[in-house]
Amino acid sequence: MRWISLRLRLMLVFALVALAAAVSASAIAYWLNRDAVLTRTQDAALDDFRKSLQDNTGSLPLAPTCQELQAAADRMAGTSQKYEVLLIGKARGGADCAAPSNRDLFTLKVVPRSLQAAVERERRTDESNRYPYHLYWQRITLDGKPYLVGGAKVIGGGPTGYLLKSLENERADLNSLAWSLGIATGLALIGSALLAQAAASTVLRPVQRLGDAARRLGEGKLDTRLQVSGTDELADLSRTFNRTAEALQKRVEELSAREAASRRFVADMSHELRTPLTAITAVTEVLEDEADNLDPMIAPAVQLVVSETRRLGTLVENLMEVTRFDAGTARLVLDDVDVADQVTACIDARAWLDAVEVDAERGIVARLDPRRLDVILANLIGNALKHGGSPVRVSVRESGESLRIDVRDHGPGIPEDVLPHVFDRFYKASASRPRSEGSGLGLSIALENAHIHGGGITAANHPEGGAVFTLTLPRDAAALAEGGDRTDGTARDGAAPDSAQENGQ
Template sequence: MTAVSVAAASYFLVRRATLERVTAAAIRESRLNLEEVAERLPPSATTSDIEAFSERLTLRGGFEIVILDGAGSSTTTSFSLSASAVPAAMDAPVTAGRVVSNRTTVAGDPYLVVGGRVLPDERRWYFFFPLTDVVADLALVRNVLAGVGTVLLVLSALVGAVAARSLLRPIRRTRDAVHRVESGQLETRLPEQGRDELADLARSFNRMAETLEATVGDLQTLESDHLRFVADVSHELRTPLTALTTAADVLEANTEGLNEPGRRAARLLVVESRRLGALVEDLMEISRLDAGAASISWDPVDLATATAAALDRRGWRDQVAADLPGGITTYVDRRRLDTILVNLIGNALEHGRPPVGVSVASTSDRVSVAVSDAGEGIAVEHLAHVFDRFYKADPARPRSAGSGLGLAIARENARLHGGDVTVATGEGPGVTFTLVLPRRTHSPDSAADDGSPGVANPLHG
């Protein structure tokens, strides 16, 4: 009985400590959310403002929100939650301005609810943190302790106490193994010792890990074959496409003797051959980046001068509002910088709406070029995919003149420099792509030769 008591006590201690930790973390995050509400959401905010603001808060993940106003109306970020989900016991203290927590169940799902209010605003904010994973973990601990505690009934109190403390070790080992596999260490295995349930679990885990490792290996091989195929096909197409483009250019220059249908066909041939040629060049470029075969020729470049040159070469100067202060210099590959700028500005001109703007800025350790437009913006669900290759937010959208690789190539070239390209869109129209690069005072090649760091890169540690 001592062993059972120790096992039960261990479970309740773990349960209490876990719930206290989860509650403390939820209250801390809720206080931060309420501080942000106080700073950014005025009491006069409209319902649409409140809905948009609460949706932005929940983008951090881990909770949903129910907002009650003084008239009893509610706003929620989840279809499964409503005003009735708020525990009645929380209403009085939250109305009085206190931050309190309570646990509840909605449609069978457990939640930790933290409520608070930003005085003098009458709105009460309730943050619902799901406890499903916590309850599942506690159930696992409870079941393991119960099973092992039964076996330990025959042992002495001292052995039972020591065993109770050690029961969590296999679970922690299993948990750590799962986390390692989750992080990509697919070779992780658990020791298969004994014939009990934990040993069976270890054997099942190892079989799963072996299958997963083999599957991922097959997928990596398939991806490698795919990249090699794309590179080979692009290379083979390059020569005939060059000849086709040359012939199309000659045909375009000698259309006087053609009738109107012939001239239209000639123009179509020229446009499509050039588009296909650009696609092949983009495929070869992305293949080189994927293969790690891209090289950089470092030169000191004034970003304002480089941006203005890119606009002038393509005749975009009159279509773009440029804010290009001089003196912002860093070491980059000129060709690759031009590729990034052309892709970002061309994307704004093609898919956005005027005015399109480009601006150059800097801090002590980084430089940036921002390209913005006043188009419809990008929906939140598509933001994570804008740099995917050949991605279309709307599959029904007509084919554009681009290859579908421009933004992916821009980001890969930026990362090749130790920087990145980011995208941001607000509540209003428009979207902004920002190229961010380390501000280098000399070439990284010379830094590698003399052992000096060359730059403090905040983007990549």
């Protein structure tokens, strides 16, 4: 069903209610007037006919001639009521005689048989019925025109008289009334439409303002407020909206302040850790060089210190990169990159050539940030090697202005409850993993690096087994890099290229 606006629905409801009311009122008025007009006309005609029948047949002999009946019928038809008369009686000699005032229009065939039977039927007289014969009437249609037919039998053996009165004037008056009522109904419908338009504007204008304000509030304009006037329900709703927006603004400001403080804390902590970490790293490198000359009892401890120091260094670099993404200061440093060479270089630099298969055509060149692309590939491939199953296959495909890189392993796949969280920060699929397996930032950083290029990463399970991560990037990220610093290399202080992350599986 096609969507209908609230304004149109209000107008339709107003119009339907007005139409129903106008039609009902017009129909009632029409039938009341019709009944009144017809009743008045027929009562006047029947009363005049009864009196005229008594006056004109009372002086006739018991067996009048046809000429006498005809003369009586002509006299009866000459009244102001303008009806035709038909007198039927026994003439002298016992023959039946019919005397119509208009032979072409009014004959006994015009009178319905049911009316003739009712008129001729003699009723028993008693206290409740003093006369054996009564006056009866019926409305009929002749040649499409309405008529009133009435009849009565003269008591005491007199003739039977019938009248035929045209109701054409009454029908014309009723038709005029019907047209007038129809016009009044149309005017009422137009008036209701105008009234509905005014009512809809009055009611919907505050609703529209409220909708616009809610839309602006949803867009992040938390200082949006409504001007309140009046004391009706819409005014109360506007006040409630203002109070809600004010409370939301305060809450968001509090949360934003806390988030900013947390980012500053992480950034400051990371920067403060770099100085002592540099010194510790230098010491561990000396210890690692002298590992062969150390006491065998001390060598394992030295190796542990070296590995944990490197892990701490990686964590600090990752935290600093995350802080840049959160602060919006991360920038692209673009260059023309042969994607196949970039994938091969990433794998070769980390000595993964024996464990990774590459399916990439040479000559696929994209304008990207090579350092950030290396970080993405290192995280995805390293994650597959740690938590998937060999061999890991990397395939590169181009589609129009887009670039697609699939990293698939042959391991057990990713549990369904883990899939929605593989890119969450500090998320690990198993809380029982040893600390050396990582901090849970690698895939998150890879996703942020894809986003800053205008691309994305998805994770899924391959139908034939294993997990597959799909990286999608534009062939040219220059538009996204506009306005940023492309040459100073500040964006190169991010995650270390070999910081593969294992929070995906």
